[in-house]
Amino acid sequence: MNIAVVFAGGTGKRMNTRSKPKQFLEMHGKPVLVYTLEIFQNHPMIDKIILVCFEPWIEYAKSLLKKYFIDKVCYVILGGDSGQESIFNGIKVAHEEFPDESTVLIHDGVRPLIDEDTITACIQTVEQYGNAITVAPAIETIFLKDPGTNQVGTIFNRAYCEMAKAPQCFKLSDIYQTHCKAIREGQDDFIDSAQLMQYYGFSLYTVEGPSENIKITTPSDFYIFRAIMDAKESLQILGL
Incomplete structure (x- = not known):
């Protein structure tokens, strides 16, 4: 069984929006979160979706599921005080309801440009190796900054650098047991599931996923998303 755990937490502080969190902002009349969920809804290998949301918006999220006929979402659950805790809340429900050998795909609700082929490749990689981390090549020079002097530290060869994205995918038993170990040891500041x-x-x-698999966090990300969607729409009109 393949289960997507989609994290739709966050209040969009870097988006500078006061009306709605970033995952509920609309593009062409449809919320960003819905674009994301529809990719997993329409993927033939995804069996169930668990949506993790923060409390004030849970009922609104449920209304979107009905409006857009997203019926693979079997649970809408409350997020935690951090991203790590919120993801664990989703994984915990998956552990309680589904077999341990299931594959869990952890994805950001604000990454609506993931594609079917990447999801398929992730599932196949988990089946072969036990996990799969979606990445994209680094296209900028990356270096370590010296915090004491504000000087440029070690410069990395970007040919060997990749950026971690999502989904990040694991066997359910592995990711659940590892989260439990982290909780017992008080380790609660990991940047993502890969770390x-x-x-x-x-x-x-x-x-390796699509280069446009961006996380919509700032206004400029939203404008990039709109440009990509407009471009895709134009290509459809042209029959390309």
Whole structure:
């Protein structure tokens, strides 16, 4: 069984919006979150979706599921005080309801440009290696900044650098047990699931995703999303 855990938390502080969180902002009359959920809804290998949302917007999220006929979402659950806690809340429900050998795909609700082929490749990679981290090549020079002097530190060869994206995918038993271990040890500041799993000794395997698989966090990200959607719409009109 393949289960998508979609995290729709956050209040959009960097988006500078006071009306709605970023995941509920609309593009062409449809919320960003719905674009994301529809990719998993329409994927033939995805069996169920667990949506993690923060409390004031849970009922609104449920109304969107009905409006857009997203019936693979089996649970809409409350997020936690951090991203790590929110993801665990979703994984915990999956652990309670589905077999341990299931594959869990952890994805941001504000990454609406993931595609079917990448999701398929992630599932196949988990079946072969036990996990799959979606990545994209680094296209800028990356270096470590010296915090003491504000000088440029080690400069990395970007040919060997990749950026971690989502979905990040694991066997349910592995990701659940590792989260439980982190909770017991008070380790609660991991930046994402990949760092959590690597910290506890897992070798991680990559799947290269589309370059446009951006996370919509700032106004400029939203404008990029709109430009990509407009371009795709134009190509459809032209029959390309």
